[in-house]
Amino acid sequence: MTIEYASPRLACAVVDDVHLAVHGPDDPDATDWEGYLGAARKILETYETPRVLVYTLGGGPSGTQRSMLNKINEGLSPRVAVMLESRMARGTVTALSWFNPSIKAFSLTEIDKALAHLELTGDVAGRVKRQLDRLKIALNESSRG
Template identity: 30%
Template structure:
């Protein structure tokens, strides 16, 4: 089994994506895009948490194509300069993209207007996926 370059999961309103330090593999990105395309109508917010990995130009084009037809509010949590620049470029196509410090998930969730039990669930899922992406916990999500 290969080590994942990104993991993702959902709550009722939020698609959560967690990246490690490396860019997503094309295989992982394709699985992610399939999930994005299949999102229920209630899931219009995306939280991205990354240790430095971010989509390449081809992958960014696929997400830009999707957001040209669908409204998504996106919060990107990272301390990586390159990913913050990717966030700026993505915001040219989707003005609802905003970047936050890597550990400031609480501020990102406020921006996404996610609170209460759903915010707690998002925090839990992010913590679990971070451990998985770092290889410190068994993989249970995709």
């Protein structure tokens, strides 16, 4: 399992048909978002409708960045689990659910519920958990410079 992109604001990877992203407290910049979109494009080369797991400490894409992602996902309704604590961010997830009813918010401690929403079990769920832990470490190491 490799990390596709890592910066102090965003780290992302792909495990099978699951696109993982870990956001720090700050929003991704243009370079970060291009790294994220690169991983999204890569997974769409193999899987028609990937699943997405997002873990955020507060950072998240701007409206423009979300529009860029929507263009890539046009016509798709990927199953998405967003792990977060911010009430404001939960409101954003609710707004996104109007366009994609398969997106759902979870607290940062609800990994098993998030994986169940993504319909992940067994070995794949275990690999996703391990990669999520690696991404958190990569984000932390990137922020230390």
